[in-house]
Amino acid sequence: TQAPGHTPPPPPPGPGWGTPPPGGYGTGGWAGGWGGPPPAAKPGIIPLRPLGIGEILDGAVSTMRTYWRTVLGISLTVAVVVELITLLLRGFVFNDTLVGFGDPSMTANELGRTVGTNALGDLVVGAVFMLGSLFATGLLTTVTSQAVLGRSVSIGEAWKQARPQLLxxxxxxxxxxxxxLGVLAVGIAPGVLIAATAGSDVAVAITLALGLLGAFLVVLWLMVRYSLAPSALMLERQGVFKSMGRSTKLVSGSWWRIFGIQLLAWIITNIVSSILVIPFVILAFVLDSSGSLNVLHPSDEHLSWSFLIISGIGSVLAAMITLPLNAGITVLLYIDQRIRREALDLELARAAGIQDHGTGPAPVPGG
Structure with a gap:
């Protein structure tokens, strides 16, 4: 029986949910001691919701740490092969490209040939590194995409999945x-035309500078616009131009955010690379002073093998870390944009065997 004037006690709370917040489940309904919505499911390296900058970087590092055998196996193999090819090119083909830069007796023609040969050497070495990075990115994209689901992939499995798309x-x-290159050519074309019509040196210099600046800005915009194309090509099995279109769609409206994250990633990877490479370069100079001969001693003829090998070891270590880091950040940016635009988290949750994912609101972290 209830005593007169006594207020009946409130009904017991529903199982597992606690006391409902004031105002029910509408606006502001997650306040009042609830502590926010349930955390997003995290079957692998990232939670299945829109990601913040820190979570993208952490996810790339977590992939390297959790699946280090596969990740470092791929990156180390690629880095060693690329460095061996580079070593042979530098040792036998482009060894003397810097010879004579410090020689005041060089003629203009000799200097021009030296500069041209050195540029060609850098171009060839850069192309070798780019191809190696491309190969590593293809395999590491597969590894990272499976790491999102908490699944490990062997090097053989990564190769099997990536091989059809590598071409x-x-x-x-x-x-x-x-x-x-076409954009850069268009940028310098006015300066070249002015120079060809016997324009003044000042006019040529200003036109070239403005043209190069404009071309650089356009290339930068295009690089970000198409930065997610490799991930779309590998993970969606798209063709070349369709993957470029997919990247354009995913980047649209988020150019500055993606640019900022990629710039931060570029700064971080360059710092890490410098930390790993510089000590080996210094050691190479200390152990073999002839390694600096082409800059400080123009009378000498070749870079020494010991200098090339010691500095090459540092390059291998740097590539072993930066290749998977760059690939991981790019893949996670692609996944994050698809979660934001296309609710990819629901598909990923189903693939990971998670039930009832996405039934409650998930906060979008800043960044």
């Missing part, structure tokens, strides 16, 4: 390279 990935690199 298309090379085609994508070729198309983008031609596009960027």
């Amino acid at each position: 298309r990935l090379f085609g994508l690199l070729l198309v983008l390279t031609v596009l960027f």
